[in-house]
Amino acid sequence: MKLSHAVVLVTGANRGLGRALVQAALEAGARRVYAGARDPAQLDALVKTAPDRIIPLALDITDPRSLEAAAARAPDITVLFNNAGVLASYSILASPGEHIAQDFATNAFGLLAVTKAMLPALERAPGGSAAIVNILSVVSFASMPAVGGYSAAKAAAYSITQALRGELAAKQIAVHAVFPGPIDTDMVRAMEMAKTSPQDVAKAIIAGVEHGTEDILPDPKAGELFALWRRDAKALEREFVTMSGL
Numbered sequence: 001m002k003l004s005h006a007v008v009l010v011t012g013a014n015r016g017l018g019r020a021l022v023q024a025a026l027e028a029g030a031r032r033v034y035a036g037a038r039d040p041a042q043l044d045a046l047v048k049t050a051p052d053r054i055i056p057l058a059l060d061i062t063d064p065r066s067l068e069a070a071a072a073r074a075p076d077i078t079v080l081f082n083n084a085g086v087l088a089s090y091s092i093l094a095s096p097g098e099h100i101a102q103d104f105a106t107n108a109f110g111l112l113a114v115t116k117a118m119l120p121a122l123e124r125a126p127g128g129s130a131a132i133v134n135i136l137s138v139v140s141f142a143s144m145p146a147v148g149g150y151s152a153a154k155a156a157a158y159s160i161t162q163a164l165r166g167e168l169a170a171k172q173i174a175v176h177a178v179f180p181g182p183i184d185t186d187m188v189r190a191m192e193m194a195k196t197s198p199q200d201v202a203k204a205i206i207a208g209v210e211h212g213t214e215d216i217l218p219d220p221k222a223g224e225l226f227a228l229w230r231r232d233a234k235a236l237e238r239e240f241v242t243m244s245g246l
Helices: 016-027 040-049 064-073 097-124 145-171 198-210 220-231 233-243
Strands: 007-010 032-037 054-058 079-082 130-135 173-178
Touching: 007 016, 016 032, 016 040, 016 079, 016 198, 032 040, 032 064, 040 054, 054 064, 064 097, 079 097, 097 130, 097 145, 130 145, 130 198, 145 173, 145 233, 173 198, 220 233
Parallel strands: 007 032, 007 079, 032 054, 079 130, 130 173
Antiparallel strands: none
8 A cells, every 4th residue: 555645643743753654654645644642732843844734633542532532533544653652661570560551551552542443534444545553662572671561561562463453354454563673762762772763764664554564674673683583582582681681
């Protein structure tokens, strides 16, 4: 499928990869992009870059009332980018339970909730033109103990993505899983590791969607770690332990 003339919704669009996805979708020819954020005022600068094509949308994916209102305001979407996410917990043993719950509330349950809220619009799209793009992580494949709670939530989101793919195939709604490695955003800026720019990752994601790639590896590190996982899942688990400094 092509994003040319698509109507797109990007959650968590106010910064980082979300902002880059909005811009990449516009460059790919999207007719309209709904940019979702809990505080739409944070989208002002982004909207000014293309005020005739970017529509700010108040959206908290953990709030049912916010989801209902957003679905009513964006009834024509054809492509949903589930990008909103948090990194609230780190060590699975040291992190407070409420921080781990926050990771699951946004990264897993929130992803599912916004998908359900926007599904009627996606079902109205012409056959073969609708897609759901879930931004996951390479830690969906194996846990990185330094961010064990986050890893568990992303693994759950991967399982949800697979379930959605199976259920929605008959409705001709494509479901893509995206597994980025470290991205140079505020979320992991303090972590010392090689990172890919959000702009490069966003362009690779758009390319993967347009080529119909179900599992998208949008940066070199993601490809390297995925190849290791395919060869030896235990080796990736050990690699993430080493990367955690344990």
